[in-house]
Amino acid sequence: MREKLRVAAYAVCVRDGRLLMVRMPNPDGTSVWGLPGGGMEHGEDPYDTVLREVTEETGYRAEVTGLLGVDSVRFITRGRLGRTVDRHSVRLVYEGRVVGGELRDEVGGSTDLAAWQDLTAVSGLARIPLVDAALALWHERPAAGRAGLPEA
Template identity: 50%
Template structure:
């Protein structure tokens, strides 16, 4: 089994959420929250600030920890044959943008970042982590956990 620890930014301002459109040869186009893999010896708190800057061009400050999500992607649902089962543990933070301008990620997979009304999110092909992050921000559970988001249709791993 492969494993990934990641940190994600949930940024809701003026009734809109910040999303990035990730494009890859294997996965096609998919909307996601700014965020990514925690580097070796890096604090997830620092990861989320770094990832927002890298992927969107914006500066962010962490307002609060929202929660965590752990999911296992079966080998049969991985994007290429022969890949092992994969566990992704995501830590979600509420962030506020303090500066910068939206732009594509230089040399990366995020080709655009946009402010999107939450009502429009349901019509987008997106990562399940978008729904997890929005649910955490909306409900603010004391446990830091929301029910798993089923994948299928427009929702991907």
């Protein structure tokens, strides 16, 4: 079985009770909401990754105001040629603040819409599981950097 590791960085940007989100289209015509962010390029620091990705996907310039924690997920998929792939995603979740730029949609990327969503409406959106994990980190601010763990 082939193993594939992906390290990525994402931003939780909340302003006036709204969360900055991006919409990702699926091949079947449906879409899901996620957070601005994505995979690190070789040699890139995750801090730089999250800043780059926020700008690419939303048009905004952001600053990192804190590291909320790490989310890790592992799952089995079918790769090209039907081969089984053991995928492991490690996602660093930062808190960010918009400091400039203009909201716009990404062109030619993995997302097709950037928007502010009311925090109270996020649970009703079709969204990737990372959104809930990141919001748990944002709410809990766990010392160990991982939501849902008992306090020491």
